[in-house]
Amino acid sequence: MTALAEDPTAAAVLAEAPCYPVPPDGRSPAIEAVREARAGSCLAIGRDGVCLILRRAWLALDLPVTPPIPAYLPYGSIGVRRADLRCGLIPAELLRQVLEHFRAALPNEAAAFILWDEANRRFWVDFPQIDRATPSHLTYRPPALPPHHHLICDIHSHGHGAAFFSATDDADDAHATKIALVVGRLGHTDGPAFASRLCAGGMFLPLPRSPFFRRRS
Known part of the structure; x- marks a missing residue:
């Protein structure tokens, strides 16, 4: 089979995010290998459009990214x-815990990360070091994580x-795969308010459901 690219760098980029046509019967070992992988991505092209x-x-995402191809x-x-x-969940x-931390930081903005240990399947909250915080501005950095975190x-x-998500948030989230949340109206009787999205594949997607669960009493 003729290579898609002669340049090694271009070939490596294409291999990292391959594109596969879906066979007429819908069964493809290559596509299923990506679906079953711990980490990876591809585009699948079918009669009903293109799917990321x-x-x-921690995430399994199959997302149609185009309408059906005419x-x-x-x-x-x-x-x-x-x-x-x-x-x-x-x-x-x-x-x-995060909301309590945010209220304690008022009137300034604050930040938190929810992390997951793949080995023991444990969640926990990480409160990052803040470089600068005011009532209208916040600078912070994501944690350096060991393998499987x-x-x-x-x-x-x-x-x-x-x-709401600002233009700065959009730039920061453009190349990330994560759930992003913004919390506002802290301290208001009708608050707090939330804005949420899933960042994946360079897109900002509405969350189909809350990622949190409450234990039944």
């Missing part, structure tokens, strides 16, 4: 949309202000 298949130790393609279907937390108690949620507050 992305896997992380040209005739003798391909199978890309399958159904999927967005599952392989790590499981995050204990709501951790969100409570993963950043699941990147959370920051807007203090008493509204919850």
Whole structure:
């Protein structure tokens, strides 16, 4: 088979994010290998459009990224949309800890990360060192993680202000795979307010459901 690229760098880039046509019967060992992988990604092209298949130790995402292609393609279907937390839902108690920390930081903005240990399947909260915090500005850095530890949620507050993603947030999140949350209206009787999204494949996606669960009493 003729190579897709002669340049080694270009070939490595294409190998990192390959593109596969879906066979007419829908069964493809190459595509299924990505779906079952601990980490990886590909684009699957079917008669009903193009699907981003992305896997992380904590996330399984199958996302149609185009409408059906109008040209005739003798391909199978890309399958159904999927967005599952392989790590499981995050204990709501951790969100409570984060909100308490954010309220204590008022009127300034604050930040927190929810991390996951793949080996023992344990979640915990990491409060990063803050470089600069004011009521309208925050500078902080993600933690350096050892192998098999993963950043699941990147959370920051807007203090008493509204919850929204800024242009700075968009630039910071553009190449990340994570859940991003902004918390606003802290200290208000009708607060707090939340803005949330899943960052994956260079896209910002609405969360299909809350990533947190509450234990039944």
